[in-house]
Amino acid sequence: MFARILKIFGIIALCAFFLFGAVEIWVYRNRDNIFKKTKEFANENLNGNLEIEDFKFRPFSGSFGLNFTLTNIKLTDSLYQRHQKPFLEAEQMHIALDLAGFYKGNIKIKNLILENGKMRLFVQKDGYSNLSIFKSDSGKKKKKDSDGNDGLLKKLGNMRFVNFSVSYSDSLKQKYYGALLHDVTNILTTTDSTTNASLNGSVLFNQLTFKPKKGGFLINQETRIGVALAYDAENKLLKIYPSVLESATNDKIGINGIFDFADSSKQFTLNFEAKKIAIKNALPLLNRRIKEQLDSIGIQTEVDTKVHVNGGIASTVQPHVDVYFKTDTFQYSLPVGVLRDMQAEGTFTNQADTTQIPGPLNSRVTAPDVKGKFESIPFRLAIAITNFRNPVARITGNVDADSTNLDQLLDPKRYRFKNGTAKIDFNFDGSLKNFYDPDRDRFNGKLSGKVSINNISMDYLPRQVHLKKIKGDVTFNEQAFVFPDLSFSDGQNMLYIRGKVLDLIPYLFGSPKPLRANVDINIPNWKMNWLETLLAPRQVVTKKKKKLKLVELLDDAIDQMQIVAKLDAKKLNYRNFNAKDVKGQFTIKNNAVSIEYFVMKAFGGGNVRVSGEMDNSGASQLPHMAMRGKISNADVHSVFYSFDNFGQKTFTHENLKGILNTDFSFESRLNNNVRLVPSTMKGLLRIDLTNAYILNFEPFMKMKKLIFKRRNFERVKFAPIRSDFKLSGQEIEIAPMEIESNVVTLYIDGIYSFGKKTDINIQIPLSNLKKRDSTYVLDPNNEEKKQGSKIFLRAIDENGEVNIKLAFRKKKDKEKDKKDEPEIDPDLIEK
Numbered sequence: 001m002f003a004r005i006l007k008i009f010g011i012i013a014l015c016a017f018f019l020f021g022a023v024e025i026w027v028y029r030n031r032d033n034i035f036k037k038t039k040e041f042a043n044e045n046l047n048g049n050l051e052i053e054d055f056k057f058r059p060f061s062g063s064f065g066l067n068f069t070l071t072n073i074k075l076t077d078s079l080y081q082r083h084q085k086p087f088l089e090a091e092q093m094h095i096a097l098d099l100a101g102f103y104k105g106n107i108k109i110k111n112l113i114l115e116n117g118k119m120r121l122f123v124q125k126d127g128y129s130n131l132s133i134f135k136s137d138s139g140k141k142k143k144k145d146s147d148g149n150d151g152l153l154k155k156l157g158n159m160r161f162v163n164f165s166v167s168y169s170d171s172l173k174q175k176y177y178g179a180l181l182h183d184v185t186n187i188l189t190t191t192d193s194t195t196n197a198s199l200n201g202s203v204l205f206n207q208l209t210f211k212p213k214k215g216g217f218l219i220n221q222e223t224r225i226g227v228a229l230a231y232d233a234e235n236k237l238l239k240i241y242p243s244v245l246e247s248a249t250n251d252k253i254g255i256n257g258i259f260d261f262a263d264s265s266k267q268f269t270l271n272f273e274a275k276k277i278a279i280k281n282a283l284p285l286l287n288r289r290i291k292e293q294l295d296s297i298g299i300q301t302e303v304d305t306k307v308h309v310n311g312g313i314a315s316t317v318q319p320h321v322d323v324y325f326k327t328d329t330f331q332y333s334l335p336v337g338v339l340r341d342m343q344a345e346g347t348f349t350n351q352a353d354t355t356q357i358p359g360p361l362n363s364r365v366t367a368p369d370v371k372g373k374f375e376s377i378p379f380r381l382a383i384a385i386t387n388f389r390n391p392v393a394r395i396t397g398n399v400d401a402d403s404t405n406l407d408q409l410l411d412p413k414r415y416r417f418k419n420g421t422a423k424i425d426f427n428f429d430g431s432l433k434n435f436y437d438p439d440r441d442r443f444n445g446k447l448s449g450k451v452s453i454n455n456i457s458m459d460y461l462p463r464q465v466h467l468k469k470i471k472g473d474v475t476f477n478e479q480a481f482v483f484p485d486l487s488f489s490d491g492q493n494m495l496y497i498r499g500k501v502l503d504l505i506p507y508l509f510g511s512p513k514p515l516r517a518n519v520d521i522n523i524p525n526w527k528m529n530w531l532e533t534l535l536a537p538r539q540v541v542t543k544k545k546k547k548l549k550l551v552e553l554l555d556d557a558i559d560q561m562q563i564v565a566k567l568d569a570k571k572l573n574y575r576n577f578n579a580k581d582v583k584g585q586f587t588i589k590n591n592a593v594s595i596e597y598f599v600m601k602a603f604g605g606g607n608v609r610v611s612g613e614m615d616n617s618g619a620s621q622l623p624h625m626a627m628r629g630k631i632s633n634a635d636v637h638s639v640f641y642s643f644d645n646f647g648q649k650t651f652t653h654e655n656l657k658g659i660l661n662t663d664f665s666f667e668s669r670l671n672n673n674v675r676l677v678p679s680t681m682k683g684l685l686r687i688d689l690t691n692a693y694i695l696n697f698e699p700f701m702k703m704k705k706l707i708f709k710r711r712n713f714e715r716v717k718f719a720p721i722r723s724d725f726k727l728s729g730q731e732i733e734i735a736p737m738e739i740e741s742n743v744v745t746l747y748i749d750g751i752y753s754f755g756k757k758t759d760i761n762i763q764i765p766l767s768n769l770k771k772r773d774s775t776y777v778l779d780p781n782n783e784e785k786k787q788g789s790k791i792f793l794r795a796i797d798e799n800g801e802v803n804i805k806l807a808f809r810k811k812k813d814k815e816k817d818k819k820d821e822p823e824i825d826p827d828l829i830e831k
Contacts, residue, residue, distance in 0.1 A: 218285055623669065745785050765787075
């Protein structure tokens with residue numbers, strides 16, 4: 001039984017062998033006839049020349065039938081001799097013919113495979129296109145087969161392209177397209193009204209260039225395509241059914257659309273859609289200009305997008321493009337910090353004004369809800385960007401901050417927030433590309449907004465500044481921050497401030513203009529605790545070359561800001577100094593204070609006006625103070641007490657009474673506890689001291705031991721003293737002066753030292769021998785008292801104490817000829 005089955009199969013195989021052998025012989029013998037019919041087919045449908053080097057019959061290649069392999073095919077148009085560009089070239093072409101139609105004289109291709117070839121389509125600058133190869137002569141009539149089918153497309157079946165390139169260049173309109181079909185299958189089907197095509201396979205796109213200056217799309221991009229098309233020849237309508245283009249990064253882009261080639265329309269519509277496509281993967285698919293614009297923004301995230309394109313097929317006007325996009329979360333770095341957890345949803349159109357043509361000048365991006373965090377502070381924005389040649393943005397937004405996220409925003413080692421909230425609302429309308437023009441030093445746009453601060457507490461640790469209960473509103477624009485009613489506490493005082501900060505926004509972007517603030521400060525009861533902070537040692541900050549963060553910009557702004565302030569305080573207290581009705585104006589710059597004027601009531605009802613400088617800029621190791629002023633009707637006891645006895649302990653407020661009028665200039669270094677450094681003091685003091693008393697002054701007590709032992713040196717009353725004193729270091733140079741008192745009349749000169757160099761000459765005329773009691777009337781500038789003999793004393797510092805000794809003459813007369821005065825026994829004087 002099995003042997004019979006083998007015999008049957010053997011007979012069948014033998015018959016098949018002879019059958020196909022006979023077909024092979026028939027094909028070979030009818031080779032010229034087949035060539036003739038092939039050329040007739042080409043000539044019937046093409047205006048050109050078809051060349052085939054060889055072909056072979058392959059009945060078992062692919063499906064069984066009339067299968068042929070053609071080699072070295074070349075198809076040229078009628079003007080090939082002029083331009084030398086073949087329309088089509090292929091090393092091999094595999095054709096499967098429809099057997100039934102072939103014998104009826106109606107050649108129809110069931111399957112067509114093109115390998116290792118290229119198709120080049122072009123339009124020359126003179127308007128000639130080799131696409132004319134598909135046009136028949138006007139005098140020829142198209143033949144129809146028995147089924148009524150005509151045209152080349154209806155004679156084609158399935159097609160496959162292997163390593164086959166296709167290019168199109170239009171030198172007239174500057175459009176260039178090209179692709180290498182690695183392995184693409186096209187299944188063609190026809191109906192009464194349409195021809196349908198389904199393309200699937202891998203494609204290397206060389207370029208899709210619409211404008212060479214902007215670069216091309218899909219430059220050297222590997223893809224996989226799955227495209228379904230339908231062409232309605234009667235209505236000249238090409239439809240792209242929902243199809244997919246998959247990039248080398250496995251991102252899938254949906255495509256559909258319609259091309260209307262009718263003479264009355266010639267319009268097209270294309271739609272693209274992508275889900276979760278990474279921007280870094282999408283950029284290589286775009287043209288150079290768009291890629292550079294998007295890449296310069298620096299955003300890296302995934303995007304859902306839909307694109308709608310509508311335009312004229314042959315129009316020179318750009319098509320109308322609408323884009324919808326929605327991003328995943330992303331972050332974006334700014335010079336002053338990082339925008340985190342950003343999300344944006346919006347639209348783009350290149351025809352914002354429908355009465356104008358599409359293009360960059362008529363483009364607009366709208367993102368009504370952009371949200372995220374600036375470092376740690378939440379914000380929401382609405383953005384509209386127009387004019388893509390020189391982008392102009394309109395941005396409105398709000399920021400909500402509290403002590404928690406403010407602490408995270410700034411450096412907690414320098415700034416510390418404990419409670420309170422701040423809300424910022426702002427609007428910006430201006431250039432997005434260059435919102436600061438350094439050449440003209442101006443802000444390219446309009447900025448406005450408002451900051452509402454509610455009960456914030458803040459510590460600025462580098463200066464040990466502690467502020468709390470900060471309340472108020474700040475309005476701002478690109479030129480100034482204005483605060484009409486800002487209040488806060490420094491721990492001891494409530495301060496009420498109004499004023500403005502100028503050029504802060506330009507300064508943050510590098511403007512050379514100085515950062516300035518003009519403020520009015522009202523302090524009802526001022527316990528001054530700022531000097532220690534102002535004169536504290538400066539921290540040396542090493543500026544890094546990297547971009548500044550917000551906290552570093554704030555530190556820099558605080559250090560560099562020039563503040564011009566007017567001050568009004570009902571009361572002022574600093575250590576022992578007390579004043580009222582204080583008014584003044586001062587400037588703070590680079591950690592230095594320049595006092596234009598301060599007027600106040602102080603020193604027991606006196607009037608005080610001072611000006612000067614206090615400098616802690618770091619130019620020298622210790623802060624420097626220089627003061628000039630005038631004091632009228634001041635209690636000298638209060639003056640010495642208020643100024644801590646000017647850093648010395650010999651002549652203190654406890655020793656003084658009287659009314660002082662003085663003009664003075666004084667300068668000194670200060671230690672960081674805001675105390676004078678005596679060795680650096682310099683000054684000139686012009687005094688007018690009236691109704692003056694010196695009480696229990698130790699040098700006078702020592703004088704009493706030498707002379708006038710029975711007089712009241714414990715309470716010495718003086719006639720008005722008007723003299724100049726020059727201060728240099730710790731030494732006061734006393735010009736020759738008279739001191740008329742109720743106990744003695746003295747003439748003194750020399751050096752009084754806060755250190756150990758006191759050396760004062762004291763001359764006591766013998767006229768003082770006259771009795772002085774409570775009835776004595778002060779008689780200054782009496783020339784008679786200067787006449788006659790004198791007692792000479794010297795007040796000299798010895799081991800830190802000032803001792804008074806008898807001398808025979810003034811120290812400066814030592815080198816002169818001796819005119820000895822008789823030595824007088826002090827006991828005799830007292831007697």
